Amino acid sequence: MPASSSSAPPLPRPATPPGIPPPEAHRMPSKLSYGVVCSSNINRSMEAHVVLGNAGLRVESYGTGTQVRLPGRSAMEPRIYRFGIPYEDMYKSLSANPEDEAFFVRNGVLQLCRRGAAVKKAPQRWQDMPSEFVAEHDVVIAFEERIFDAVIEDLQIREPTENFAPIHVICLDTKDNPLEAQKQGQVCLELCWRLEAAQDLVTEAPEIVDAFEKERMSHTPIKLLYQLCYL
Known part of the structure; x- marks a missing residue:
C-alpha cells in the first residue's frame, strides 16, 4: 500500500535551470504576467509554470480540455x-x-x-477562470495550435472587462510528452525574457515573436503563432 501523504510535508518544488537573462530583463518583480496553457494542465503548461516561476517570472498555468486526460494502459483506456x-x-x-x-x-x-x-493544488481550466483573473495576464502562451485557437475563441466571447487591456496570445507548438515539454520549457523562458525587455509590448511583440522564430528555427523546429486580443 502506498504511504499516506496526509501528514507528510509539502513536496519540494522541482529545480530547473534558470538560464541567464539578458541585463535589461533583470527586474523584481517581473514586469509582465504570464499564463501558460496546454490541454490538461499536467505536462506542458506545468513544465513552463515551473521553469518560468523558478526564474522569477509571474506565471499561472491552465488547461483547455473538458477533462484532465492521462495516458492509461492503452489509447482506449485513459x-x-x-x-x-x-x-x-x-x-x-x-x-x-x-x-x-x-x-x-x-x-x-x-x-x-x-x-x-x-x-499548486489542482489543474485549472482556462475557460472556467473569471475574466477579471484572466485579464491580469499580459501574455498567454499555448503549447499547441488547437489550444491557441481555444484561448483566442474564449477571449473573443467573454464580456470585456472594465480596463479592456491587451493580451498577447502566442502558440509555441510542443508535442505532448515530458521530454519535449522539458525542451520547450526552456525555449519558452528565452522568449519570455525577450518580451520582458520590451518597452511597448503592443508595438514590439509581433517583431519579437517573428525574430525569435527565425532565430530558433535554425536549430530546432518551432511553430510560432501570434494574436493580439483584448479583454
Whole structure:
C-alpha cells in the first residue's frame, strides 16, 4: 500500500535551470504576467509554470480540455479526472495498488502528478477562470495550435472587462510528452525574457515573436503563432 501523504510535508518544488537573462530583463518583480496553457494542465503548461516561476517570472498555468486526460494502459483506456481534483488525489488513485503504481511510474504519469502537487493544488481550466483573473495576464502562451485557437475563441466571447487591456496570445507548438515539454520549457523562458525587455509590448511583440522564430528555427523546429486580443 502506498504511504499516506496526509501528514507528510509539502513536496519540494522541482529545480530547473534558470538560464541567464539578458541585463535589461533583470527586474523584481517581473514586469509582465504570464499564463501558460496546454490541454490538461499536467505536462506542458506545468513544465513552463515551473521553469518560468523558478526564474522569477509571474506565471499561472491552465488547461483547455473538458477533462484532465492521462495516458492509461492503452489509447482506449485513459485515466480521466475533472479539473479541480488535486494532483495529490490523482497520485493516490494511480498508485492505489502495486501493479498500477509500477505501470504509472514507468509511463511517467506519477512523476507528473508529483510535480504538479509540488507547485499548486489542482489543474485549472482556462475557460472556467473569471475574466477579471484572466485579464491580469499580459501574455498567454499555448503549447499547441488547437489550444491557441481555444484561448483566442474564449477571449473573443467573454464580456470585456472594465480596463479592456491587451493580451498577447502566442502558440509555441510542443508535442505532448515530458521530454519535449522539458525542451520547450526552456525555449519558452528565452522568449519570455525577450518580451520582458520590451518597452511597448503592443508595438514590439509581433517583431519579437517573428525574430525569435527565425532565430530558433535554425536549430530546432518551432511553430510560432501570434494574436493580439483584448479583454
